[in-house]
Amino acid sequence: MLDQILLFAAVGFAAQMVDGAIGMAYGVTASSVMMSLGIPPATASASVHAAEMFTTGASGLAHWRMGNVRMKLVLRLAVPGMVGGALGAYVLADLVGEAIRPFASLYLMGMGALILWKALHPPPPREEPPRHVGLLGLGGGFLDAVGGGGWGPLVASTLIGGGTVPRYAIGSTNMAEFFVTTTVSATFLATIGLELWPVITGLILGGVLAAPFAAYVTQRLPDRPLMILVAIVIVLLSLRNLLQSLGPLLGG
Incomplete structure (x- = not known):
């Protein structure tokens, strides 16, 4: 049990460092690693979301205190997101x-490709009201639960x-994600x-320990190279998972 806790504390630490640095990909990163270790998708998603109740709660509170939250937007995302989740x-x-x-695995590969695309083609910020937020929250919650992140x-x-x-x-x-994850x-x-529970405990411990370091990394490292690196890792892990799952069908 101690070995499992330590292993997934390392996974949670790494995933939180990624999420803290680029504002996304905790669930995708952790789920990709867990599935590569043979953990079934449903169990991986359940474990990641249980741990994320703590990490997203802390993250949402921090963003709220820093004035980065618009509560009207949170409500428009959270309510349909909870239904979809x-x-x-x-x-x-x-x-x-x-x-x-x-x-x-295909879904996680798609998420990795999306992160890579956003890193290579960052959209210019424009002060415009977001559209179709309810549908975005509904679809985001559903895919987040099914894909583990x-x-x-x-x-x-999409909002950016x-x-x-x-x-x-x-x-x-981030604040809406707390309600969806719960x-x-x-x-x-x-x-x-x-x-x-050893997996969940490890993910929580690793994420909590990483939080202050992730904030420091956010200030020091440029987003684009880190997003590219994370996207490549996620795509490679997901491709490995896909090939392993298709092995019996392909005669492997």
């Missing part, structure tokens, strides 16, 4: 782990690309339960 968790809980693994890369990047000021997009997305975790608890 609950539906996604319910659907994932009913699917066989090995059957959904290829699709989860992706709320930040999808929602925050649509003209929302980046700090308001990131801060509001709903997803409660749904998993009611359906498949939360079994891997």
